[in-house]
Amino acid sequence: MNELEKMPDASLRTPSIQAPSIQAPSIQAPSIQAPSISIGNGDIPWWWKAVGFAIVLFAMPYFAYFHLGTPGRTAIDWFDVALAKNTELQYAEIGELNQDAPTMVKFLAEPSWLRVGQSVFKTHCVQCHGTSGEGKVGPNLGDETYKNIRSIEDILTVINRGAGGNSMPAWQNKLNSNEIVLVSTYVASLRGTKPDGGKGPEGQVIPPWPTAGELSSISDQRVESQP
Amino acid sequence: MNVDSTTSLSQTYEDRPVRWFLFAAGFWAVIAAVATVVLSLLLVMPKLFYELGDSAQHFSFGRLFPTQMQVLVYGLLGNGFFAFTYFAAQRLCRRRLALVPLSGLHFLSWQGLIVAAILAGSQLQTQGRWLGWMPWSLDIALVATWLLLFMPSLVITLSHREHATRLAPPIWFVLAIAIAVPLLHVVNNLASSEGTIYFGVQDAMIQWWSGRGLASYWMTVPAVAMLYFLVPMVGSGVIHSHRLTVIHFWSIALFGCWGGNFQWHLTAVPEWADSLAMFAGLMLWLGCFGGAYNLWRSLPRNGGRVERSVAQRLVTAAVVCYLIYCVDSGYMSLKQSSSSTQFTDWATANQMLAILGVSGLSLVAFSLLIMPAISAASTNIRRGNWLRWLAVEGAAFQVIALYVAGRTQAFSWNQLNDLGRLEYPEFVNAIAWVEPMWIVVAFGASAWLLAMLAWLTLLLKMVSSTNGLPATIPKGASSESTDPITVPSRLVDAPVLGVAIGLEQWTQLTWHAAIERSIGKLATRIGAGLAIGTLLFWLPSFLVRGLNGNASSVTQSPYTELELIGREIYVREGCVSCHTQATRPLVPEVLRYGSFSQATDYAFDRPTQIGFRRVGPDLAREGGRQTSLWHWQHLENPQSMTPESVMPAFDYLLSKPLEFGKSEAIVRQAELVAADIVSQGGPVIHDDNLLMNSSGVALIAYLQRLGMVTTSSPPMENN
Numbered sequence: 001m002n003e004l005e006k007m008p009d010a011s012l013r014t015p016s017i018q019a020p021s022i023q024a025p026s027i028q029a030p031s032i033q034a035p036s037i038s039i040g041n042g043d044i045p046w047w048w049k050a051v052g053f054a055i056v057l058f059a060m061p062y063f064a065y066f067h068l069g070t071p072g073r074t075a076i077d078w079f080d081v082a083l084a085k086n087t088e089l090q091y092a093e094i095g096e097l098n099q100d101a102p103t104m105v106k107f108l109a110e111p112s113w114l115r116v117g118q119s120v121f122k123t124h125c126v127q128c129h130g131t132s133g134e135g136k137v138g139p140n141l142g143d144e145t146y147k148n149i150r151s152i153e154d155i156l157t158v159i160n161r162g163a164g165g166n167s168m169p170a171w172q173n174k175l176n177s178n179e180i181v182l183v184s185t186y187v188a189s190l191r192g193t194k195p196d197g198g199k200g201p202e203g204q205v206i207p208p209w210p211t212a213g214e215l216s217s218i219s220d221q222r223v224e225s226q227p
Numbered sequence: 228m229n230v231d232s233t234t235s236l237s238q239t240y241e242d243r244p245v246r247w248f249l250f251a252a253g254f255w256a257v258i259a260a261v262a263t264v265v266l267s268l269l270l271v272m273p274k275l276f277y278e279l280g281d282s283a284q285h286f287s288f289g290r291l292f293p294t295q296m297q298v299l300v301y302g303l304l305g306n307g308f309f310a311f312t313y314f315a316a317q318r319l320c321r322r323r324l325a326l327v328p329l330s331g332l333h334f335l336s337w338q339g340l341i342v343a344a345i346l347a348g349s350q351l352q353t354q355g356r357w358l359g360w361m362p363w364s365l366d367i368a369l370v371a372t373w374l375l376l377f378m379p380s381l382v383i384t385l386s387h388r389e390h391a392t393r394l395a396p397p398i399w400f401v402l403a404i405a406i407a408v409p410l411l412h413v414v415n416n417l418a419s420s421e422g423t424i425y426f427g428v429q430d431a432m433i434q435w436w437s438g439r440g441l442a443s444y445w446m447t448v449p450a451v452a453m454l455y456f457l458v459p460m461v462g463s464g465v466i467h468s469h470r471l472t473v474i475h476f477w478s479i480a481l482f483g484c485w486g487g488n489f490q491w492h493l494t495a496v497p498e499w500a501d502s503l504a505m506f507a508g509l510m511l512w513l514g515c516f517g518g519a520y521n522l523w524r525s526l527p528r529n530g531g532r533v534e535r536s537v538a539q540r541l542v543t544a545a546v547v548c549y550l551i552y553c554v555d556s557g558y559m560s561l562k563q564s565s566s567s568t569q570f571t572d573w574a575t576a577n578q579m580l581a582i583l584g585v586s587g588l589s590l591v592a593f594s595l596l597i598m599p600a601i602s603a604a605s606t607n608i609r610r611g612n613w614l615r616w617l618a619v620e621g622a623a624f625q626v627i628a629l630y631v632a633g634r635t636q637a638f639s640w641n642q643l644n645d646l647g648r649l650e651y652p653e654f655v656n657a658i659a660w661v662e663p664m665w666i667v668v669a670f671g672a673s674a675w676l677l678a679m680l681a682w683l684t685l686l687l688k689m690v691s692s693t694n695g696l697p698a699t700i701p702k703g704a705s706s707e708s709t710d711p712i713t714v715p716s717r718l719v720d721a722p723v724l725g726v727a728i729g730l731e732q733w734t735q736l737t738w739h740a741a742i743e744r745s746i747g748k749l750a751t752r753i754g755a756g757l758a759i760g761t762l763l764f765w766l767p768s769f770l771v772r773g774l775n776g777n778a779s780s781v782t783q784s785p786y787t788e789l790e791l792i793g794r795e796i797y798v799r800e801g802c803v804s805c806h807t808q809a810t811r812p813l814v815p816e817v818l819r820y821g822s823f824s825q826a827t828d829y830a831f832d833r834p835t836q837i838g839f840r841r842v843g844p845d846l847a848r849e850g851g852r853q854t855s856l857w858h859w860q861h862l863e864n865p866q867s868m869t870p871e872s873v874m875p876a877f878d879y880l881l882s883k884p885l886e887f888g889k890s891e892a893i894v895r896q897a898e899l900v901a902a903d904i905v906s907q908g909g910p911v912i913h914d915d916n917l918l919m920n921s922s923g924v925a926l927i928a929y930l931q932r933l934g935m936v937t938t939s940s941p942p943m944e945n946n
Contacts, residue, residue: 032600033240034701035318037395037459042468042524048517055513059506067499074498075562079812079823086814089647115646122652123819127868128857131653136868137857137907167907169851174821 090116090178097181099160101153102215107185109212117186120179124171125187133190135199138168142193147203152210155184238700240317242601244330246690248310249594251338253679253686255302256587260676262295267625267669270842271662273866273873285349287875288842289801293353293360297344299582300358300445305337307590308449309377312401314597315456316381319395320388321700326380333376340369355798355834357438357487358445359415366416370409378405385746393743396472400452402746403480403753404444410757411441411484425768428495428826431835432768439487446578447486447515447552448479450586453593454522454545460596461539462527470736471521478514480756482507484764486556489574492565493811494837495826500767501562507763508560516553522546537611541592544619548584552577566641566813570841572661573633576626583622583675591618591682598685604692606685614685617678624671632664636841641815649818654844655871785831786932789896792885793929796922798836800877802846807838808933810847821848821934828934843874848934855900856907858927881923900924900931 066073094113097103107113122131125138133141148163149155159180162170171180188209268275269288276283284290317324324330344361347353353360361369385398394402415437417425425433459466466472488504496504523546527539535543555577559568568574591614598606639657642650651657714735716728742748786794797803810816812823824847829835853861860867863881865874887893901919904927918924 031701032460032597033318034321035456035460036464037319037397037456037466038464039396039466039469039472040525042471042521044468044470044474044517045520048471048513048520052513055506055509062506063499063502067502075493076498076812079814079817082814083817086643086647086818112646116648119644119646119648119652123649124852126653127853137854137860165906166903167854167856169854174848174852 087176094178097178099153099156099177099181101151101210102212103181104152104156104185104188105210105212105215107182108189108209113182114186114189116179117182117184117189120175120183121186124175125183130195130197132195133187133193134195134197139202140195140199141187141190142195142198143201144192144205145201145203146206149203150206152188155187156180159184159187237323239323240700241324241327241330242314244313244324244327244334245310245597245601247331247334248306248313250686250690251334252303252306252310252590253594253683255298255306255341256679257676257683259295259298259303260672260679262291262298263625264669264672264676266291266295267665267672269875270665270873271669273875277876281879283876284879287800287877289804289875290348290351292801292804294345294348296358297348297360298341300442301337301341301344303590304445304449304582304586305341307586307593308401308404308445308452309333309337311397311449311453311456311590311593312381314601315397315452316384316401317700319398319456320385321702322384322387322389323700324380325383325387329376329380333372333380336368336372336376340365340372343368351799353799353801354416355801355803355836356415356434357839358441359412359434359438363416366412370412373405373409381405382746393740394746394749395455396466396476397452397456399476399743399749400448400455400479402749403476403483404448404452406750406753407444407480407483407757408441410761411437411444414761415441426831426833427829427835429768430833431494431829431837432491432496432500432764434834434837435487435490436484436764436768439490440484442578443486443581444483446581447549447585448483450545450549450581450589451475451479451515451518453589454542454549457538457542457589457592457596458522458525458546461536461542461592462525465525467521467524469739470734471517473736473739474514475518475521477756478511478518480753481760482511482514484757484760485511489556489559489565489569490837490839492562492569493813494809495824495829497767497770497826500770503763503767505560505562507760509557512553512557512560516550516557519546519550519553523550537606537608537615538592538596541588541595541615541618544615545585545588545592548580548588548622552580552585555580565811567637568633569811570807570809570839570845571633571636571640572629572664572840573637575840576629576633579622579629580626583618584626587622587675588618591615591678594682594686594689598689602689602692604685604688610681610685614678614681617674617681621671621673621675621678624674625668626671628664628667628671632661632668635660635664640819640841641813643815643818649815652819654819655869658842658873659871787892787896787928788890789893789900789925790929790932792893792922793925793927793932796880796926797929798834800880803836803838805840805842805874806844806846807841808835808845808847809837810845816845820845843872846930846933850931850933850935854907855903855927855931858930859904859923862923862926877923877926880926881921882918883922884918885920885922885925887920894920896928897924900928 071077091097097107107117121129121133128136128138129141130136135141139147146154148158148168158168159175160170160172162168175183191209265275265286266288269286269291276286279286313324313330316322343365347362347365348360352362354362359366381401385394385402388394415433417433455466455472485504485507488508491501491504493501526543526546558564559574559577568577595606595611595614598604636657639651639660640654644650716731718728718731742752808824808829810820810823817823828847829837857868859881861869861874862877864876864878865872887897897919901924904924
């Protein structure tokens with residue numbers, strides 16, 4: 001069949017792919033110079049057909065279910081539900097928090113909620129204030145000095161609206177109200193922790209945070225002073 | 228010398244182009260492997276080139292990545308594909324290559340293109356589009372080379388085959404590539420010419436459809452063509468099933484462009500289009516898996532008793548890789564897999580599996596198999612085994628480590644704790660976790676580099692040895708000339724309609740033999756298949772255009788001139804290689820980054836930079852999250868802000884002056900940004916003065932704008 005085999009160096013020109021000894025005897029290795037590819041009549045395996053039919057059959061109801069405009073079935077709708085559930089999981093117990101000093105002082109004493117504040121802090125604040133609030137571009141939050149804060153509720157203002165020109169970005173539109181209260185409380189809780197590698201003092205020393213008792217007496221006074 | 232004098236030249240094979248292209252493939256494979264090692268080292272040692280000072284910028288991850296991809300695709304896979312085509316077309320058609328001088332020009336032109344692509348990249352000329360990085364002029368040159376220097380000799384050789392035999396399956400796939408690649412190239416680039424027709428989400432869809440489609444055409448289809456040749460060659464010369472082959476082929480011809488569909492999931496692409504993409508992807512991967520199974524069944528069964536040759540083992544490894552690749556790609560096609568695969572190293576692993584495992588191993592096997600036929604060089608079995616071992620281990624280490632890294636990243640990004648908060652709120656946590664895997668990737672890449680060096684030495688021996696003899700073309704038909712026979716229906720006696728019997732006969736696909744006989748029929752049907760697949764996509768993409776129109780409240784580009792300059796820097800520095808701009812509607816993602824991205828966010832983006840991999844965090848909502856001073860210091864030395872960061876330093880941008888021209892608006896905004904930085908206490912690391920008209924200031928202006936497009940007016944001008 002093959003003229004090449006008559007040539008003196010046929011072994012070089014028409015290598016069988018395997019040396020004869022390592023080729024199973026029944027299998028004739030095709031010649032690379034005269035390849036002949038034959039195509040068998042193998043069946044399509046049943047499982048392949050099954051998967052194929054399943055995909056095609058699945059596609060139609062899938063489209064009908066998701067894309068005929070029935071409300072509540074888009075990925076965005078599903079996301080909204082998931083987000084609502086998540087928000088409920090996070091805040092069902094506390095509801096919508098007031099952004100004020102009493103709320104902050106109350107949560108200063110609740111470590112499980114400080115953890116939530118810490119999570120917000122680690123997501124958004126550590127780039128400038130450091131992992132434990134030691135301060136990088138932003139000031140040290142673990143000492144006793146503050147730049148833009150005189151009382152505990154000033155923390156809320158700084159986080160909401162930013163400070164120092166654009167030195168501190170405003171987070172009002174990026175975080176929800178509860179997140180702002182809880183991260184502010186967490187920041188307040190960092191006071192005096194003296195983290196390692198802390199930045200030097202900036203701003204001035206301010207009076208300690210009020211206690212719950214002090215705050216209630218203040219509000220009592222207010223109530224009393226009202227006519 | 229030993230040629231029978233009666234044998235005329237036309238009765239011999241022309242193997243010079245095969246030798247050149249194979250050698251070029253080996254050469255570029257080494258270059259690409261070096262780039263791969265460097266890139267994987269950069270992920271664990273971001274300061275690798277710090278000592279180089281200013282010239283370190285040429286080796287930043289963002290600039291090297293497109294180069295690596297282009298050398299892999301055009302250099303290794305492209306040259307390999309041409310070598311295979313020139314070899315197999317002659318052998319399977321029993322014809323000497325037509326228009327031989329053209330193939331020489333083709334070779335020179337193709338290598339020139341690769342060099343030009345690298346040079347253009349080093350000059351920062353990029354279109355910022357996936358597999359569309361090359362400047363438009365080079366794309367035209369590529370398509371011209373393809374149509375004028377490659378196609379004519381291929382088509383003439385094929386149509387002059389003896390006896391008008393049925394074309395063998397490898398040739399079908401070669402034809403599909405030959406038709407699809409220029410088409411996809413043109414479509415992908417229509418976006419970037421001056422009279423651009425795509426923008427925003429539509430632009431993103433085109434990038435993923437034709438750019439990623441092109442990627443799958445390059446990264447797997449040539450290897451499939453090769454495997455349909457290699458599997459029978461290392462075995463008994465029989466492909467298991469005609470029907471599975473036909474299905475495999477048409478699933479690629481119809482849906483081959485949908486290989487990148489996973490990129491659409493949960494982005495701003497409308498959901499119905501995404502569902503369409505999901506099912507198109509599933510059809511593609513179903514057909515491909517059937518084909519992979521077909522190849523697997525066609526592999527020789529030696530029962531473990533007989534020693535296998537190097538090529539045979541490599542072919543087996545490539546088929547196994549292809550099986551895994553098809554299953555994984557099908558999995559990634561599912562929308563539901565998006566949160567754990569998309570943007571993680573999982574998708575990178577899938578791609579490396581295609582390039583190294585499927586294509587690389589097939590190509591090495593192909594060269595070992597044909598080496599004795601095209602040169603007098605002999606292969607040493609021991610060296611061959613070393614080469615095989617290094618290549619398989621190198622690919623396996625990289626791919627497995629990347630898969631593990633992908634899962635790890637997804638876990639770190641998405642895990643919520645009992646409070647409903649992010650368990651790992653700091654993004655760098657994921658980096659710290661996957662660093663060991665990236666070290667394994669670097670190790671695997673080094674093994675692959677050694678394999679490619681061994682391969683190149685082998686190929687060097689091949690080109691430097693004598694051409695040997697012009698091989699005489701044997702007489703006789705190549706593939707079987709008899710058509711498959713339709714088995715009589717089992718339904719004949721059953722009480723069913725004639726239609727059912729007809730359908731049963733039809734599904735045996737014997738009618739397909741008529742198509743296989745005619746190159747014209749095959750080519751027109753491939754063209755029709757591509758057209759259907761294209762239209763299936765094209766129409767939705769233009770409907771999406773209306774979606775951009777919904778952003779008509781933003782009638783003018785929201786970017787200021789300075790921000791646009793910054794955007795250009797973002798594009799050309801290849802920031803997209805590591806940062807996405809797509810926050811998906813997933814709870815952990817929204818907790819981490821902010822509200823999810825919508826079509827209006829991209830309405831004026833061209834090219835969109837939605838991205839594909841998050842080595843660093845998503846930037847879709849970056850604007851206003853950090854101060855300008857932070858950005859300044861972070862660009863100068865990322866590790867000073869985040870010690871675990873693997874971002875390269877971009878200090879040269881801060882000292883690189885920009886020509887602002889006469890535009891007052893630019894100068895005013897640059898002043899504002901600079902004043903911002905100074906008022907915030909900078910520049911504190913540099914002692915020298917802050918350069919106001921620097922690339923860095925423009926980039927910061929753009930970064931501060933990201934995610935603010937539809938939510939507020941430019942913040943700088945309100946100040």
